[in-house]
Amino acid sequence: MERGFSLVEVVVALALTALSVLCLISVLIGSIRLLETSQEVSEATSVAHRLLEQIQSIRPLPVGSFDGRLGQTAVGGFPPPPYPGQSLRYDYRTCVSVSHLDDRLDSVRVDVYWNVRAHLQMTTVQLR
Secondary structure, three states, X not given: OOOOOOXXXXXXXXXXXXXXXXXXXXXXXXXXXXXXXXXXXXXXXXXXXXXHHHHHOOOOOOOEEEEHHHOOOOEOOEOOOOOEEEOOOOEEEEEEEEEEOOOOEEEEEEEEEXXXXXXXXXXXXXXX
């Protein structure tokens, strides 16, 4: 009786090993992409949160919209910077919209855009 593996067994073992390695590489690439997306969203959330905090101190708030994607500049210090800005890794544009909900409340919405299709929106309500 001969000992060892046949050629068919070796080829099947190599094919299974190669398939397993390809699956692991695919999972690794997906994890890296997910991590990058998570970092982008975290940075955009931080930008929007900082901008909303700065806007809270402005009284009275002017009603209207400011679109940093169009190259608009601030009027009378509103909205506070950044307009287009750059964080550690990403270029982003901010849009701010203010509307009066009633005679005591204002709605403030901050949109942060980065890359081509990425977008984050935060909205708050504050007393006048």
